Amino acid sequence: MKDSLAALSKDALFSLRDLAPIVVVIAVFQIFVIKQPVDGFLSLVFGGLLVVMGLAFFIFGLRLALFPIGENLAHALARKGSAAWLFTFAFVLGFGTTIAEPALLAVANEAAEVAVGAGVIGNTEADIENYALGLRLVVALSVGVALMLGVLRILTNWSLPVMIIGGYVLVVIITTIAPPDIVGIAYDSGGVTTSTVTVPLVTALGVGLASSLRGRNPMTDGFGLIAFASLTPILFVLLYGIARQWI
Amino acid sequence: MDLIRDSLFFVLDTAKDVAPIVIFLFAFQLFVIRERIPNFWQIVVGFVFVTIGLGLFLVGLEKTLFPLGRLMAQQLTNPDFLHEVSGRVGAALLWHDFHWVYLFAAAIGFSTTLAEPALMAVSIKANEVSAGAVGVWGLRVAVALGVGFGVALGCYRIITGLPLEYFIAAGYLVVIVQTTVAPKMIVPLAYDSGGVTTSTVTVPLITALGLGLAEAVPGRSPLLDGFGLVAFASLFPIISVLAYGQFAVLRGKI
Numbered sequence: 001m002k003d004s005l006a007a008l009s010k011d012a013l014f015s016l017r018d019l020a021p022i023v024v025v026i027a028v029f030q031i032f033v034i035k036q037p038v039d040g041f042l043s044l045v046f047g048g049l050l051v052v053m054g055l056a057f058f059i060f061g062l063r064l065a066l067f068p069i070g071e072n073l074a075h076a077l078a079r080k081g082s083a084a085w086l087f088t089f090a091f092v093l094g095f096g097t098t099i100a101e102p103a104l105l106a107v108a109n110e111a112a113e114v115a116v117g118a119g120v121i122g123n124t125e126a127d128i129e130n131y132a133l134g135l136r137l138v139v140a141l142s143v144g145v146a147l148m149l150g151v152l153r154i155l156t157n158w159s160l161p162v163m164i165i166g167g168y169v170l171v172v173i174i175t176t177i178a179p180p181d182i183v184g185i186a187y188d189s190g191g192v193t194t195s196t197v198t199v200p201l202v203t204a205l206g207v208g209l210a211s212s213l214r215g216r217n218p219m220t221d222g223f224g225l226i227a228f229a230s231l232t233p234i235l236f237v238l239l240y241g242i243a244r245q246w247i
Numbered sequence: 248m249d250l251i252r253d254s255l256f257f258v259l260d261t262a263k264d265v266a267p268i269v270i271f272l273f274a275f276q277l278f279v280i281r282e283r284i285p286n287f288w289q290i291v292v293g294f295v296f297v298t299i300g301l302g303l304f305l306v307g308l309e310k311t312l313f314p315l316g317r318l319m320a321q322q323l324t325n326p327d328f329l330h331e332v333s334g335r336v337g338a339a340l341l342w343h344d345f346h347w348v349y350l351f352a353a354a355i356g357f358s359t360t361l362a363e364p365a366l367m368a369v370s371i372k373a374n375e376v377s378a379g380a381v382g383v384w385g386l387r388v389a390v391a392l393g394v395g396f397g398v399a400l401g402c403y404r405i406i407t408g409l410p411l412e413y414f415i416a417a418g419y420l421v422v423i424v425q426t427t428v429a430p431k432m433i434v435p436l437a438y439d440s441g442g443v444t445t446s447t448v449t450v451p452l453i454t455a456l457g458l459g460l461a462e463a464v465p466g467r468s469p470l471l472d473g474f475g476l477v478a479f480a481s482l483f484p485i486i487s488v489l490a491y492g493q494f495a496v497l498r499g500k501i
Contacts, residue, residue: 018367021358026315029354033347034322043310046250050307051362057300058364059371065293067372068286069272076280085279096271100264103450117468160435161426168419175412184474187411191477192450194442196301197265199365201272203372203439211376218376219432226369227438230481 012056019052062200070204078212083155086209090151093201094229095144103192104139108132111185118181120244135240142236143193143229147202150225154209154216160224167231174238182241189237190230202226250310257309258302265298304364308448316355316452323348324456324463338465342406345460349399352456356480357395359448361387366443373436381436385491390440393487394480398453401479405460405467411475418482425489433492440488441481450477
């Protein structure tokens with residue numbers, strides 16, 4: 001209990017240090033460039049305290065729960081020796097965490113607005129909802145596939161640079177035939193998929209798997225899952241944009 | 248009082264997002280692995296901390312950083328402000344009249360990345376797995392430098408209207424060259440760092456900046472040109488982390 005309290009207060013101190021640069025940047029720009037008064041100074045201070053406390057709690061909980069459970073599951077699945085369950089786990093983790101991702105929801109709605117503006121879909125509520133839902137399904141599917149690919153790579157020891165760079169070459173090629181209104185959204189969707197809760201779990205899964213397989217090194221083989229999760233959404237969304245032209 | 252009510256609301260909202268993941272993990276453990284979860288109560292307590300922590304973090308951001316950052320992005324791209332700085336208006340504005348925007352983009356990209364919880368998680372793990380060869384702080388600064396540069400360059404692209412894919416293709420060419428010369432152990436981590444940088448803190452702020460810029464520059468549509476900053480912020484950390492690995496070799500650390 002005493003150790004936990006010490007760890008928690010250390011996390012709080014670190015959070016304070018981590019957030020200091022933001023405060024400095026905002027203060028300098030407000031005072032020297034924008035030169036306009038900021039209202040509600042007191043509520044800013046309270047809000048800042050909440051951010052520090054929240055970050056400390058999150059990091060504390062990360063070590064207690066997210067890392068151990070992710071690694072434990074990876075070890076157990078590796079012991080079980082069933083590749084099918086490993087792929088199932090990777091796919092469901094990717095698909096399930098992405099479909100409910102709030103950042104993706106926001107991007108999908110914005111993308112639907114772009115599509116209306118570009119005249120790709122009609123300006124009715126049903127069209128917009130369909131388009132946004134389709135986009136979310138495509139992105140969630142792509143993240144599920146990404147984690148499966150990442151696990152496959154750890155199992156087979158294929159070259160990560162070849163797969164990732166090859167993927168981006170494919171992205172550049174497909175971009176040339178994709179409708180222009182989808183390109184920006186596709187490129188951005190790679191960045192929004194990996195949320196704060198998913199990243200630690202996925203990292204623990206990769207590192208846990210690589211450390212329980214003989215001949216794999218957790219440092220060189222355990223990372224790279226998130227790289228796939230940033231790549232496949234771009235590909236899948238570009239293809240979604242192309243496919244929509246034909247339907 | 249409002250703050251307490253809002254905090255409660257955000258924590259409940261986070262719980263709603265985290266619950267399916269927890270249920271899935273526990274169900275998988277129970278029905279597929281068919282083993283008891285080691286340290287069950289520690290994990291339960293950990294999830295409570297993760298949920299409350301993320302909820303408080305989000306409510307704090309929503310009350311402070313997000314409105315302030317959005318307001319600042321608007322003010323820095325406001326035609327009146329740009330006129331005051333450069334003496335030019337509308338179509339006469341040159342790309343370097345936006346110098347405060349570049350500086351703000353770089354500074355806010357750098358500083359918000361340092362506060363990104365997902366990046367902290369990956370750095371802690373990388374430090375542990377590499378037995379200390381990859382520093383928690385060093386990796387985060389490397390990623391933050393990449394994001395800062397990427398966001399500033401992304402703003403330049405919006406202002407000049409150059410095609411997004413040229414920059415992305417050129418960036419990946421640099422990545423290919425670096426991959427062949429950088430130490431092997433840093434490569435997967437570098438590729439991962441592109442994806443983890445852009446989540447809770449960074450995305451809302453740079454999206455606001457992109458949309459503000461696309462509105463302020465004549466001939467740009469917020470809907471078509473406002474996107475793309477996230478892609479820049481995901482690409483350049485790969486380059487900066489690979490460079491971090493190359494420097495570590497030069498300094499004899501790896």
